Amino acid sequence: MALRVSSDIPLQTMPTTAEELERCLADPEWRLFSGCLYKIMVKGDDDDEEAEAMVMPFQPNRAQRRFIKRLWHRNLILKARQLGFTTLIAILWLDHALFNANQRCGIIAQDREAVEAIFRDKVRFAYDNLPDEIRERFPLARDSARELLFAHNNSSVRVATSLRSGTIHRLHVSEYGKICAKYPDKAAEVQTGSIPAVPTNGVLVIESTAEGREGEFFEMVQQAEAKYQSKQELTPKDYRFHFYPWWEEPKYRLPAGSVPISIDEHEYFDRIEGVMECTIGPEQRAWYIATRNADFTGKEERMWQEYPSTPAEAFQISTEGNYYAKDMPAMRKRGGITRVPVLDLPVNTFWDIGNSDGCAIWFHQDLRGEDRFIDYYEAHGEDLRHYVAQLQARGYVFGTHFLPHDANHKRLGDYNRSTMEMLQILMPGQRFIIVPLVTELMTGIHATRKHMKGCYIDEANCKLGIQRLEGYRKKFSRADQRFIDQPDKSNGCTEGADSFRQYAQAKETGLLSSSAYSYDYDEAPPPDWRV
Known part of the structure; x- marks a missing residue:
């Protein structure tokens, strides 16, 4: 796949003196928000499967900025698809490892293919595309297919299906709901082996779309949301609940009137506005209906899972392999x-x-x-x-x-x-x-x-x-x-x-x-x- 640099997002100017550079590199906000240091690879929006990917400066989007602002020792993210949290955390972990000595940063993915893709396209890509003069400061002591170990400070970033050995100062579990649904033994290993490896002063992030009403992820979300709703003060061992619905994402819009929307569908959006105290405009409604019909052949339960409007709705469906995946949502819809x-x-x-x-x-x-x-x-x-x-x-x-x-x-x-x-x-x-x-x-x-x-x-x-x-x-x-x-x-x-x-x-x-x-x-x- 060919790569090209996007020219429609202006880059901020790099520091011009050694003093300015040192001051900027010492500032985590500049490193993460300026767009000067890290780059990411983003697939183009063209319908052509051969569409070129774009190399873009990393600057956190609205959802990512909100998450950084609310970051806690332990974090539980229930989200809509394609909001870029795995990309964000890959950059956060890489930045932490580059600028802090003797740190172990890890990402757990659901299977080997996901491990390879996250390491190649997010961690390794961001490191390889650092400005040349910056990358030279951070040589590699070990460079494998799943881990970068830095020679200058003995810190590392690793992506795997399981992380158990030693202390993990930064841990991200990606799509934990899918791990719980498809690999219960692996989920148990994460719960008993990987999560306890994160010290109290470390950072743990577990994120996923929903995958049914059973399993560790569902139970953890229920507990974390209950503490959030009750405004309970959190200890470093408690999970902070983060919910990112589809209607908060600015790019999820289509021209108003481009998609026919029924009275029942408008009533659904009106009900969500009341429950979540939000506004879902005509352009957002058009996007939602078009996405449901095109991507999921009109299946409401798949939209609830992949693009939830409320935390409860995210679990209003069952996994793909459930026997009553269509029947139970239909029963709820008719008031059964x-x-x-x-x-x-x-x-x-x-x-x-x-x-x-x-x-x-x-x-x-x-x-x-x-x-x-x-x-x-x-x-x-x-x-x-x-x-x-x-x-x-x-x-x-x-x-x-x-x-x-x-x-x-x-x-x-x-x-x-x-x-x-x-x-x-x-x-x-x-x-x-x-x-x-x-x-x-x-x-x-x-x-x-x-x-x-x-x-x-x-x-x-x-x-x-x-x-x-x-x-x-x-x-x-x-x-x-x-x-x-x-x-x-x-x-x-x-x-x-x-x-x-x-x-x-x-x-x-x-x-x-x-x-x-x-x-x-x-x-x-x-x-x-x-x-």
Whole structure:
């Protein structure tokens, strides 16, 4: 790819005397903001894939300046795409290593290709393009494909998929959400090995777009945002929350009127303006709709992930491999996740009893054919007596308990009884039904998608169950670098999703039907329960 120097951004004049140069080099603000020292490579905006890249002086943009101003010991960035944070931090780390002795600066990327690209195009490129007289001051003691070690002060900048050894004075974890989603073992290694290597007086930056509602990144964002909202004073061990939505970026604009925008879409932007106390103008709205339609074929959930308008919206989607990536956002959009009060009706339960030690139960009511989920419970490492006690404590009048097919299998042990037989002993007089096994998982998935379209789930009592449905995903094959059609059991979502699937399979086979029960209602219909 050919390179050319952009001529439309004026460069500030370099110092003309040795004294001026020394004074400037001693000033971190001049080094980072003047545009005289560091250069970056930026892809052109032309549609042609062969478009030349541009070499430009590095001068922080609006989002980058805001981040530098708010920099803390530990930083957590939730962001829209293409705001240049990896570039910014590569320059910050290089600058720190050049001008401070015995410092170890590192960047962790999700895979080998990302490591090579960040090191080559950001760290090494910025060093190679220093002014000649400046670069001569900072010779290399070691120059590898992933690390620069400087001879003049023994400081270094390294890019890798993992950094564990020794002290890391500056650490950046790039796209940590993707690491958590695709490489949970690597995420655990970052959490237990790399992050503790940063001393209290060091600087740690973790940044990513969102990748679903489970994993370390999601949990860290939840905690950091809660402290930000409560204006809690931070210790050096606490993470400062940084959020950079798409609508703050000045370049995300298209001519007003160039894209048709529906009434519903305008209502969405108006709602965001109210929530975030911002203004989203016609040019910004045009850009958003055009980007969603062109880059993501109209998929709202992908825009929420890559270009979030609010912190909550960033996690309103699931990863690419999630089974219900389209269905859960659709349910939220139609108001299917809401407050669902308990009515004076029988309560059905749908169970999944995991092969290891987990059990999940959904609590359901049928209101004249309308499926309403009022509660959810799961636990691990407990016996059946624990779950029976949980059911009894809720005080519901139960209708039918729907159990998975393997609940009818006798288990070797002291009593040689099946799960259903043991439950019948613990809950005498209750009605139990075994939901037949489906030979293909996708048959049950399709049935679940079908019946999701009409059900309602309580957003408070079923909060964890909703997270399980949104986090239910396929296993990611590192060998093939793609998702395969097998459930990923590493994130704890399978029991909750499988127990909900028992509902859909019972519905599909006619085991769950409002005609199976006879309810007496007052002449007047019940009040509208949707709130």
